[in-house]
Amino acid sequence: MSKFEDRDFVCKHMMLRKQDIVKAIHELKLKNMDDVQDETGAATICGACYDDVEEILHEELKKQKEGEV
Numbered sequence: 001m002s003k004f005e006d007r008d009f010v011c012k013h014m015m016l017r018k019q020d021i022v023k024a025i026h027e028l029k030l031k032n033m034d035d036v037q038d039e040t041g042a043a044t045i046c047g048a049c050y051d052d053v054e055e056i057l058h059e060e061l062k063k064q065k066e067g068e069v
């Protein structure tokens with residue numbers, strides 16, 4: 001599980017909370033980090049949040065695959 005709660009900021013540069021990233025992943029059908037970066041701007045400034053954003057992406061894709069969302 002991700003160490004972030006829904007309301008926690010994951011990407012401080014782009015002011016993105018976990019819930020913002022999760023919403024974008026599902027609504028915009030983002031499949032990889034390039035998609036996430038293009039659509040949300042997450043991890044495009046300093047990159048320090050890249051691994052955290054990627055972890056969230058993988059969790060959400062897994063949920064989609066398992067039919068949880």
Ligand code: FES
Pocket residue numbers: 010011012013014042043044045046047048049050
């Ligand atoms: S914290 Fe996300 S790009 Fe810097």
